[in-house]
Amino acid sequence: MSLVTSLIMRQMRVPIIILIMGYAIAMLGMVITPGIDDQGNPWHMSFFDAFYFVSYTATTIGFGEIPYSLSNAQRTWALITIYLTVIAWFYSLGKIISLVQDPMFREALKENQFSQQLSRIPDTFILICGFGETGHELAKALTERNIHTVIIEENDRIIQTLPLEDFPLVIPGFKGDACDPEKLIQAGLQNKKCAAVIAVTASDETNLKIAVISKLLHPDICVVCRSELEEYESNMFSFGTDFVVNPFETFANIFAMAMHSPALHLLYDWLTGVPDADLLTSPIYVQEGHWVICGFGRFGRGLYKQLLKSNVQVTIIDPSEEKREAFLSRPENKSNDFIIGTGFDAHTLTVAGITEAVGLISGTDNDTNNLSIIMTARELNPELFIIARHNKKSNEKLFEATKANIIMQPSEIIARKIRTLLVSPLMIAFLNKARNQDPTWANITISRIIGALGESVPSIWTLQINEKEARALCQVLRLGRVIRVGNLLQNPRQREKQLAAVPLMLKRNQKLLLMPTNDIAIKSGDQILFCGTPSALRSMQWSQNDLHSLNYIMTYEDTPDSYIWRKAHLFLKRNERRNRPRQKRHLMK
């Protein structure tokens, strides 16, 4: 029993005792007072009659004088009964109702409900601190992949509207300050089922605190942090935060990818996107020439560093004098210009050479300014390639209307990165390795994926060859059979057909192999990263875990008369008979 509940119970003592006393006095009086029955004989109410009479009188129902009409003495007592018990009832009822409506009590009830929801989560969950735009996108993406999430958020209204939103899984929401260790523990930080903590509140300092608390109280947990400032980032890494995601750095890297290899950028876009969305994006070609950067904050600087690596001329527009001096004092910036100004007036833009420029980066931290810069620049030079920084989600429609070539939205970028980190950790390794390949490699990979899957964003999954996730595969591998990557891609319903999936990478003992070919034999302990359609995933799970389907896939290629396979065959048959007697006939074919 919680403290609040017992406090409420304690406060209910007085009203209940008043009620009991009222009833007791009224009943006793009714029993003692003499009455007359219908034949004129003296008569006393029994306790049963008295309880009945007092019950309907006290609750103001008033059935009348039952069983016989009352004597005057009884009526006198009935008067006392009415005033005594009705008042006692109203007092007690009012008191009890007000106690139940007590905000403290309701909060206790809510916490109780939260811990019940938490205990109902079957496997592991991810604790998201802060339910802003990033938290929202993450919760959506994770629950869509059947990963349970729990939210801790300070804003009461957000927690209250949580059940109204349409998530595929129930998301328990806890109201509280995530900086408070007590609240974090209540939200499930020390719960055995808690697999990861994601700190995506708006403030870097809060995120830092959450990371410290999580690492101290639950050291083996995976902690992912959002950070926009470098000093916080290094601080977070210093005590073992697993991943720190900086939206500006991430975007700058994506931008660099787009600049150097458009095909790789496209591949990245697909593989980290939300499954089942249409593949509308065509490759982005960043041109070389003159670029104008408006706003030289974290965003502008990150992109400038990437632009420096290519052969481009850059002009920067920023209102800060200090930044200009710092910029001009560096030797590597010699060939580039820095103009003091805001950039949303045509004059500054013209001075910066917007009419001859090929690209514009509108990177201030104010959405209205960014929109204004884009519109002015478009008027001066309709051919511009525009990169827009989009700060607030509510302005999404406006930014779409500007038709900027790349729109950078911090919360979306962070959500995408964290989602990839948590859902398919191998994907990060894959993308890092892919970055070192030559551009034609990306083109070939893209055409292979399109050939196998068609044009929709693929699902990504990792096949772990172990007892838990691929029971049948392991069983057969232990018997010494050879299973190749190509076998996994066969359809367990019709083995001549291929599943709509492409193996992207094979991981074996820390060694990574990009795009494994179909003839590679798999071993127990391997991890294979696949992309494909959701139905291909389901079929593949079937052949991994069901000996029957695996048997069906494997038999046409190899002769079943070798010694080991004969034994395996017998073994499988025995197993089948034990497990699925109904499908025995099907097995024989």
Add this chain to the structure above:
Amino acid sequence: MNREKVVFSFFMIMALTLNFGFFTGEVDNPNHHNVYELFAVIIVNLIATVLKFGDRSQMGAMLLATSLVALVQLISASIVWAYVVNIQGSVMTADTMSTIISLSGGAMIANFISVILLIIETSMMRH
């Protein structure tokens, strides 16, 4: 002096004494057992139970449990009484009376345990 404990002890001991008064006499003789006494036992027991609501200590929870047991026994006794006399409409017989008395005897043991617990609690107090 803890007033809460004194008030509770009053009701608890009162419940035991009243119960004893109702219980004594020949077990099957209705003349030896007064209905008013049963009523008083039930009321006093009810109050004693309610007085232990929301007590988070181990002893408090034990006392709540014992007085709830007594209450269940006594209310069953009164239901037996009301059933036989008011619903069946028959006269109180020796059979029924002995049932009621044995139920109240059970309640008395529960009350007795409560009082023992009370004594233990009091003697454990340091001052």
